[in-house]
Amino acid sequence: AQTVTQSQPEMSVQEAETVTLSCTYDTSESDYYLFWYKQPPSRQMILVIRQEAYKQQNATENRFSVNFQKAAKSFSLKISDSQLGDAAMYFCAYRTENTGGFKTIFGAGTRLFVKA
């Protein structure tokens, strides 16, 4: 069965510095998607970044980038120039699609604190 593990319950970063949130997953499938979601206190799930497994190039979105290591089944999120507004819970998620529909597996989350 697929699993997603976020081993860091909490992380802290100084404003303007860089932080990396780790995520590992386990799957026997070759075609899937990986996501990082940000969850502020409102509980909304805001998509931060998405990576297709078949793409070797790491996805980037402004200050957010991933280090996708398919062989190692690792998908870490790097936040550069951290801002106070980045403080939130971050969830890593794995999604696969087949003829029966799609399936999503979530990690348990990493809470990010940003210090001024």
Next chain:
Amino acid sequence: AAGVIQSPRHLIKEKRETATLKCYPIPRHDTVYWYQQGPGQDPQFLISFYEKMQSDKGSIPDRFSAQQFSDYHSELNMSSLELGDSALYFCASSLKASGTRQFFGPGTRLTVL
């Protein structure tokens, strides 16, 4: 280790019918969250409960209601089902005292025909 249990795992309903989804949190967890994820969409937060009281409310339609029972399990009741309600419904649980890490269940796939 025990995980979050959701039942049923799959459910097929007709339009205008009702559905009840159940969530059994990890033992000793006191907080339950419900999310909806449609095909190709990001998860949407619906509602959460802490110690049997509603704690946060998201984009839950008025046709839906939920509650948390004395044994901490939760049920999501959905009435007047619409085609657009077809989605994966995830439940997550946490122990509020330990912060807000949420452990997700496998989801219930609801198909409305």
